[in-house]
Amino acid sequence: MKENSIVNRYDVVVIGGGPAGLAAAIEAKKHGAKSVCVIERDKELGGILQQCIHNGFGLHIFKEDLTGPEYAERFIIELMESGITCKLDTMVLDISEDLDLQILNTYDGFMHIKAEAIVLAMGCRERTREAVNIPGTRPAGVFTAGTAQRFLNMEGYLVGKKIMMLGTGDIGLIMARRLTLEGAEVRAVLARRGYPGGLMRNVAQCLHDYDIPLMLRHTIVKIIGKERIEGVLVARTDEERKPIPGSEELYECDTLLLSLGLIPENELSKGAGVKLDPATGGPVVNESMETSVKGIFACGNVVHVHDLVDYVTDESRRAGKSAAYFVRKKLKENGLLIKTEPGKGIKYIVPHLIRVDNLNKSLQLFMRVREVYPNSRLIVKADNEVIKKSRKMHMTPGEMDNIRIDPKILQQRKPAILSVQVKREEE
Amino acid sequence: MYDIAVIGAGIIGTSVARELSRYSLRIALIEKDNDVANGTTKANSGIIHAGYDAKPGSNKAKYNALGNPMFDELCEELAVPFKRIGSLVIALESYDMEKVEELYNRGLANGIPEMRILGRSEVRKMEPNLNDEVVGALHAPTAGIIDPWELAIALAENATENGVELLLNHRVTAIEKLTDGFDIRTSASGIEARYVINCAGVYADEINNMAAAPYFQITPRRGQYFVLDKNTGSLVNSVVFQCPGKMGKGVLLTSSVHGNLLIGPDSEVLDDKDNVETAAHRLLLIKEAAARTATGIPFNTMIKTFAGLRASPSTRDFIIEESKETAGFINVAGIESPGLTAAPAIAEEVVRLLKATAGKLKKSDDFNPLRRKVIRFMELKDHERVELVRKNPVYGRVICRCENVTEGEIVDVINRKAGATTVNGIKRRVRPGMGRCQGGFCAPKVMEILARELGRDMQEIVNEGKESYILSGTTKGEQDYEGK
Numbered sequence: 001m002k003e004n005s006i007v008n009r010y011d012v013v014v015i016g017g018g019p020a021g022l023a024a025a026i027e028a029k030k031h032g033a034k035s036v037c038v039i040e041r042d043k044e045l046g047g048i049l050q051q052c053i054h055n056g057f058g059l060h061i062f063k064e065d066l067t068g069p070e071y072a073e074r075f076i077i078e079l080m081e082s083g084i085t086c087k088l089d090t091m092v093l094d095i096s097e098d099l100d101l102q103i104l105n106t107y108d109g110f111m112h113i114k115a116e117a118i119v120l121a122m123g124c125r126e127r128t129r130e131a132v133n134i135p136g137t138r139p140a141g142v143f144t145a146g147t148a149q150r151f152l153n154m155e156g157y158l159v160g161k162k163i164m165m166l167g168t169g170d171i172g173l174i175m176a177r178r179l180t181l182e183g184a185e186v187r188a189v190l191a192r193r194g195y196p197g198g199l200m201r202n203v204a205q206c207l208h209d210y211d212i213p214l215m216l217r218h219t220i221v222k223i224i225g226k227e228r229i230e231g232v233l234v235a236r237t238d239e240e241r242k243p244i245p246g247s248e249e250l251y252e253c254d255t256l257l258l259s260l261g262l263i264p265e266n267e268l269s270k271g272a273g274v275k276l277d278p279a280t281g282g283p284v285v286n287e288s289m290e291t292s293v294k295g296i297f298a299c300g301n302v303v304h305v306h307d308l309v310d311y312v313t314d315e316s317r318r319a320g321k322s323a324a325y326f327v328r329k330k331l332k333e334n335g336l337l338i339k340t341e342p343g344k345g346i347k348y349i350v351p352h353l354i355r356v357d358n359l360n361k362s363l364q365l366f367m368r369v370r371e372v373y374p375n376s377r378l379i380v381k382a383d384n385e386v387i388k389k390s391r392k393m394h395m396t397p398g399e400m401d402n403i404r405i406d407p408k409i410l411q412q413r414k415p416a417i418l419s420v421q422v423k424r425e426e427e
Numbered sequence: 428m429y430d431i432a433v434i435g436a437g438i439i440g441t442s443v444a445r446e447l448s449r450y451s452l453r454i455a456l457i458e459k460d461n462d463v464a465n466g467t468t469k470a471n472s473g474i475i476h477a478g479y480d481a482k483p484g485s486n487k488a489k490y491n492a493l494g495n496p497m498f499d500e501l502c503e504e505l506a507v508p509f510k511r512i513g514s515l516v517i518a519l520e521s522y523d524m525e526k527v528e529e530l531y532n533r534g535l536a537n538g539i540p541e542m543r544i545l546g547r548s549e550v551r552k553m554e555p556n557l558n559d560e561v562v563g564a565l566h567a568p569t570a571g572i573i574d575p576w577e578l579a580i581a582l583a584e585n586a587t588e589n590g591v592e593l594l595l596n597h598r599v600t601a602i603e604k605l606t607d608g609f610d611i612r613t614s615a616s617g618i619e620a621r622y623v624i625n626c627a628g629v630y631a632d633e634i635n636n637m638a639a640a641p642y643f644q645i646t647p648r649r650g651q652y653f654v655l656d657k658n659t660g661s662l663v664n665s666v667v668f669q670c671p672g673k674m675g676k677g678v679l680l681t682s683s684v685h686g687n688l689l690i691g692p693d694s695e696v697l698d699d700k701d702n703v704e705t706a707a708h709r710l711l712l713i714k715e716a717a718a719r720t721a722t723g724i725p726f727n728t729m730i731k732t733f734a735g736l737r738a739s740p741s742t743r744d745f746i747i748e749e750s751k752e753t754a755g756f757i758n759v760a761g762i763e764s765p766g767l768t769a770a771p772a773i774a775e776e777v778v779r780l781l782k783a784t785a786g787k788l789k790k791s792d793d794f795n796p797l798r799r800k801v802i803r804f805m806e807l808k809d810h811e812r813v814e815l816v817r818k819n820p821v822y823g824r825v826i827c828r829c830e831n832v833t834e835g836e837i838v839d840v841i842n843r844k845a846g847a848t849t850v851n852g853i854k855r856r857v858r859p860g861m862g863r864c865q866g867g868f869c870a871p872k873v874m875e876i877l878a879r880e881l882g883r884d885m886q887e888i889v890n891e892g893k894e895s896y897i898l899s900g901t902t903k904g905e906q907d908y909e910g911k
């Protein structure tokens with residue numbers, strides 16, 4: 001059945017050439033994978049970073065304040081020098097459980113690739129679900145913030161002059177500022193909840209500094225306009241985030257931007273039978289970033305949406321190294337297995353499973369809280385025993401939290417479950 | 428001077444134009460919008476009805492029964508997907524069974540084949556996901572599903588391949604009877620034609636009134652729908668209607684030919700002939716009604732809501748006739764449901780009417796009924812994919828990542844006759860942007876391809892109608908910040 005297509009083999013195939021894929025590929029090569037191939041569907045490497053021309057990247061890893069493309073450049077250079085194959089403008093159409101990939105581009109055509117290990121690094125896409133539910137008309141002038149960002153930053157086009165924004169994801173916040181600088185009027189930014197979804201830093205620097213009104217507890221209940229959008233009907237929302245009848249007010253606009261957050265891009269993962277966590281939308285992974293399918297690893301936004309690229313890089317280095325170890329049969333598969341469990345106030349924890357024998361330095365758990373918690377503690381329990389408490393001044397679902405655990409404690413106590421919960425200071 | 432002017436390029440106008448293109452005639456297909464199938468034809472249930480609904484003896488009953496069996500050959504010729512999946516009208520209460528029987532008897536009177544009344548267990552076996560309350564059903568295996576705009580686009584393409592001139596962006600504004608033929612004024616240019624065929628959908632009354640005294644009225648009757656993500660269509664195996672009741676024909680559940688679950692419609696009389704807004708309270712009613720058919724509808728995978736307008740005639744039946752007052756002017760009006768199903772039979776009737784008034788028509792020697800299939804990369808086998816990209820590398824670039832549509836497919840539908848010129852035109856032909864992200868990612872790329880292939884500037888590319896611009900200018904770029 002495959003006799004007509006060229007079959008190629010690699011030790012490690014990395015899907016996606018964003019910061020996650022780049023770091024994973026470099027690290028896999030460093031740790032002994034003989035042949036590594038990165039497959040990227042765009043014409044260039046760098047992923048979402050290429051359209052983030054603002055600063056704020058690399059504060060942890062390089063102790064420098066870089067723009068997205070500058071951050072990506074450092075990895076791209078290293079990748080180019082390390083003898084890794086790169087297939088750009090190439091789409092992975094399908095992966096199977098036995099690590100066979102179907103790929104497509106204009107220069108190799110359609111072909112199958114066989115990998116010893118795969119690293120999923122496909123990133124995420126923007127949510128549109130909430131917007132799809134808005135009744136009314138379906139005119140031109142409704143964009144996701146990321147699409148608008150692409151038009152402005154990469155192609156040099158404006159998308160409108162009088163702008164309403166639904167949602168407070170980071171891309172949206174950054175675009176509100178960008179559009180204002182381009183001379184557009186951003187009339188208001190609406191959040192259904194009582195707090196913004198993006199980073200506080202972005203709310204301050206992108207909205208407050210430019211006097212853009214942030215309307216918390218508001219949503220759009222109707223889109224108006226036949227050909228191009230002409231306005232939206234805005235309503236206040238109640239405690240359950242439902243619109244309050246009678247509170248509707250008309251806002252005229254020629255553009256609606258949607259910034260409803262991001263969701264991991266896992267169509268390919270599903271095809272390979274990778275188990276997903278409904279709380280993250282990404283694969284269930286262990287300490288080595290391996291998914292439920294043997295030999296398939298995952299890292300970056302495909303696992304859970306990150307706010308800081310530095311964490312993506314850390315996590316992806318681990319995934320790349322583990323993939324190389326897997327190929328070299330150095331990854332320990334047995335031994336003590338611990339499950340992590342989100343406790344009260346925690347939405348999810350990554351990783352989901354921990355094979356203690358593969359830990360060397362400290363174990364870092366990443367998580368998001370369910371609501372805003374001022375002045376609280378994160379409490380870590382090994383089974384029922386508290387093993388760590390960490391004080392947090394301010395936690396919000398818009399910002400990822402993390403906590404480090406000493407592997408020795410786990411080796412000594414051998415718990416079945418490691419859980420994290422939030423406790424308010426006054427409790 | 429054209430021999431014939433067909434006004435309106437919906438499913439009726441395109442069917443008529445294609446049928447007439449079998450003859451040696453000079454034909455203009457006149458459409459006010461910038462694409463075919465932009466009216467009611469793009470927003471309906473897409474069902475090829477079996478034919479048991481309409482009152483025996485009516486035009487609706489006649490052309491439904493005649494139209495349905497024509498779809499296999501028609502869709503084969505035009506390479507349009509069509510699936511005869513059958514339909515069920517389910518009874519949710521025991522008294523509904525009377526209605527089921529009534530429909531069965533109507534079907535018999537209309538000459539509908541193979542119908543059967545099923546008991547509860549047989550229905551459950553055919554449709555395990557329906558609610559337990561189902562008492563029984565009318566089964567009509569000849570019902571089918573189709574993508575209505577795909578068919579209209581294919582008909583328009585085949586008609587133009589056979590010589591019909593498609594005049595887009597021509598809104599008819601006045602019609603004057605000449606001694607021999609008609610002078611048709613439009614928003615673009617004047618057109619003269621010997622015969623006029625009025626297929627203007629909800630506006631058919633206004634077109635009639637330009638050429639003859641008013642004798643019927645068209646009222647828009649709106650129906651709204653939910654569309655869910657692909658692969659949800661497998662919830663049901665056939666088209667499942669509820670018994671007709673207060674909500675009209677009854678809310679239905681069906682898979683689309685592409686595997687999306689379609690839920691709707693309701694029925695609401697309006698006075699605005701362009702109002703295809705969806706409304707929250709109406710959608711809620713549909714949701715509640717649909718829950719009576721099946722509780723497990725995954726509404727959380729919804730990707731779109733839409734609305735269409737039925738062209739309801741004051742006469743309550745299809746009007747397919749030459750104007751009694753104005754010879755040579757043929758009305759095809761009030762074509763509400765089952766208009767899609769009836770379209771091929773109506774087109775044949777129009778030819779008969781034309782022959783009756785114009786005399787014998789000469790068959791064209793080089794009519795070609797076949798349309799070149801639109802290649803869909805993802806539907807090909809491995810070796811076909813390899814072959815295709817080797818021959819034509821643009822099939823090697825994926826543009827829409829939700830539906831895996833390649834650049835080759837998009838270029839193909841731009842460069843065909845009656846080809847796409849808008850973002851939505853591309854979407855309707857090859858489906859980029861029809862998936863989960865609804866075009867968020869691929870729209871800029873689709874615009875680039877359109878601009879390149881049509882030789883236009885990116886900023887001229889519109890979403891759908893002429894005024895639906897997407898870009899509003901260029902960024903300041905390197906310019907001095909104070910400059911603007």
Ligand SMILES: Cc1cc2nc3c(=O)[nH]c(=O)nc-3n(C[C@H](O)[C@H](O)[C@H](O)COP(=O)(O)OP(=O)(O)OC[C@H]3O[C@@H](n4cnc5c(N)ncnc54)[C@H](O)[C@@H]3O)c2cc1C
Nearest residue numbers: 016018019020041047048056092122123171300301308309
């Ligand atoms: C708007 C925005 C602002 C941010 N601001 C900051 C900031 O100021 N500071 C900071 O530190 N972090 C910031 N971040 C976070 C951080 O940059 C991202 O989380 C990080 O880039 C994610 O990397 P990734 O490699 O997982 O995903 P991506 O960068 O999205 O890369 C995924 C790649 O995979 C490719 N791909 C996907 N599917 C396929 C397939 N089937 N075949 C081939 N290729 C495929 C995609 O084309 C893409 O290039 C920001 C993020 C966003 C979105």
Ligand SMILES: Cc1cc2nc3c(=O)[nH]c(=O)nc-3n(C[C@H](O)[C@H](O)[C@H](O)COP(=O)(O)OP(=O)(O)OC[C@H]3O[C@@H](n4cnc5c(N)ncnc54)[C@H](O)[C@@H]3O)c2cc1C
Nearest residue numbers: 435437438439459466467468471474599628650766767768
């Ligand atoms: C909710 C709903 C569900 C339906 N479900 C089904 C079904 O399942 N099965 C079925 O068989 N039928 C169904 N129908 C009916 C079917 O959709 C219609 O019968 C069919 O689409 C009518 O096609 P048309 O060509 O007459 O109208 P249209 O598609 O509206 O075409 C008319 C065209 O005329 C053009 N036009 C109007 N005025 C002018 C002018 N002045 N100058 C130039 N051009 C003009 C318009 O732009 C338009 O393109 C349904 C209808 C609705 C509304």
